[in-house]
Each structure stands twice: as structure tokens, then as C-alpha cells.
Amino acid sequence: xxxxxxxxxxxxxxxxxxxxxxxxxDVDVCHCGMCRRWTxxxxxxxxxxxxxxxxxxxxxxxxxxxxxxxxxCKRCGSSLIWRMQxxxxxxxxxxxxxxxxxxxxAQEIFIDExxxxxxxxxETRKLTGADFVAMFASAEDGSGQ
Amino acid sequence: xxxDVAxxxxxxxxxxxxxxxxxxxxxxxxxSACHCTMCRRWTxxxxxxLAVKPESLKLEDESTFGMFASSAEAERGxxxxxxxxxxxxxxxxxxxxxxxxxxxxxxxxxxxxxxxMDEKPANYGFAGQRRRLTGAEWRAAKEAxxx
Ligand SMILES: [Zn+2]
Ligand SMILES: [Zn+2]
Numbered sequence: 001x002x003x004x005x006x007x008x009x010x011x012x013x014x015x016x017x018x019x020x021x022x023x024x025x026d027v028d029v030c031h032c033g034m035c036r037r038w039t040x041x042x043x044x045x046x047x048x049x050x051x052x053x054x055x056x057x058x059x060x061x062x063x064x065x066x067x068x069x070x071x072x073c074k075r076c077g078s079s080l081i082w083r084m085q086x087x088x089x090x091x092x093x094x095x096x097x098x099x100x101x102x103x104x105x106a107q108e109i110f111i112d113e114x115x116x117x118x119x120x121x122x123e124t125r126k127l128t129g130a131d132f133v134a135m136f137a138s139a140e141d142g143s144g145q
Numbered sequence: 146x147x148x149d150v151a152x153x154x155x156x157x158x159x160x161x162x163x164x165x166x167x168x169x170x171x172x173x174x175x176x177s178a179c180h181c182t183m184c185r186r187w188t189x190x191x192x193x194x195l196a197v198k199p200e201s202l203k204l205e206d207e208s209t210f211g212m213f214a215s216s217a218e219a220e221r222g223x224x225x226x227x228x229x230x231x232x233x234x235x236x237x238x239x240x241x242x243x244x245x246x247x248x249x250x251x252x253x254x255x256x257x258x259x260x261x262m263d264e265k266p267a268n269y270g271f272a273g274q275r276r277r278l279t280g281a282e283w284r285a286a287k288e289a290x291x292x
Binding site (some may be wrong): 034039041044071072074 | 160161175178183192193215221250252253254271272
């Protein structure tokens, strides 16, 4: 399943370091209201397996829903990881990775929550929040991402 | 352009969890995006911000904000509880930018400026026409404005 090798990453100040293995080289952008507030932009992330945080003491964890939680650096506030509380999936900030090579912007989700004032120029697959939740639910059956 | 946006207007913003809240008066009536490597690591993407009058930036409860001195000239404020990046400001008080995404309805701000284009990875770009500056061009423009 893992198509890429593990990559290392870190927050802005360097207190929080991690390694993670991208499951593909697709960058997913999330425009939902929660991600936009949490990032100051849009959450640009790669689905990853084997996410290992080097220094857990540097990590703040905020439970933003019944199932998801967000990991940030307590010292500098970098927005780093969105993950399922049950550990079933994780999306890692692509800009936190030391090596960005090969990544391409592939998918935009919660496009219905994107404010009108910006649009990416890239050709991407665009899903509404409802589309995404439906896809995620079918992936839970064991087939998908 | 959005006629309802004007420099001097007081805006209010908050983090994702609601613990960290601020208000400030707009310096400019438009939104800009910074693609510098520091902002990208901080935000996962790019920092979409509104320039505010530095002296007008009020933090409702300072104890809810974490501060990080990201260079000799500037510091970054974020929510200690949820990690939302909220503002960047110069330590000498010459400028401050707050997260446009911390505002309830950011759509009303026109997107007129992108900076640090030279540090933007090639794998994404924004559609549309606007002023686009390298880091050096931006610093020169800022110095000229602060004159
Ligand atoms: Zn940090
Ligand atoms: Zn918060």
C-alpha cells in the first residue's frame, strides 16, 4: 500500500519532529471551516501511515470532533497532523515535510465550504463535504484509502 | 471590490476552539497570502492574512495565546489549546497581520497580494490576477512604505 518511502518532518521551531510514510504523493487540500481556522489558510496534507512523533511532550492534541483530533506544536503553534482518534488514518501537513519532492496537488475537499476569495489554479478532483463523507464511509468497509 | 470592507474597520477573530480571541482595526482593505517557508511550515499551506494597525491589535485574554519569536524581528501568536495560527507581528510595532481565516466571513475580503513567490513550491498556485512579489520585492516595498 505504501508507495513512497518514509519522510521526516518538523514544525516551524523544530521542537516537534516526526516521520511518516505517505500512502501516495497526492496532496489533499481541505477547505472546511475547521481546517481553515486551524491553519490560517487551507489544510494541505498528505495521507500517511506509520506516523511517529519523536518528542510527544512537544505535541498538543486538540479533539475537534467526536472522531478526529489535531496535533500541533505547543511551542510555535504549527498545525501538523489531523488524525482519527482511533488511529485508523492520519493526514500530515505537507509543508512540514523536509522533502516535498514528487508531491502534486490532487484533491480538494469540502469545496462547498471554501470562501470565494481564493481558488487554486491546479486541476484537481473536487469533493463537497457530503461527497467526502460518503467516500470516507465506503472506505471504512476496508477497500479504500 | 467589496464595498463593505474599509481600512479602519474593527474586525474580530478567533481560533478553532474559541479559547483565543482578538480584535484589530484593518490597515488595508484586502487579504494577502504569504508563501515563505516559515509561514508554510506554520500553517501547512500558506498564511492568508489581513494587515491590521499594530497598536490596535487587542488580545481578549493573553493567557490563552502562545507566542513564538520566529526571527529577530517578529513573533507569531497562536492558540495554546488548539494550535490555530492567529497573527504575525513585528517586534518594533511597525506591522501586524492577523489570520483572515480566523474571521467569521473572510469571503468579503478581496485577495490582492501574494508575497514570497520565490519560496512557493511549484506544485500549487492560486488562480487569478493580482500583485505577486518575491521576498526581496516585498521587503523593499515595506521599507519604502514605512519610510
Ligand atoms: Zn514548533
Ligand atoms: Zn483554540
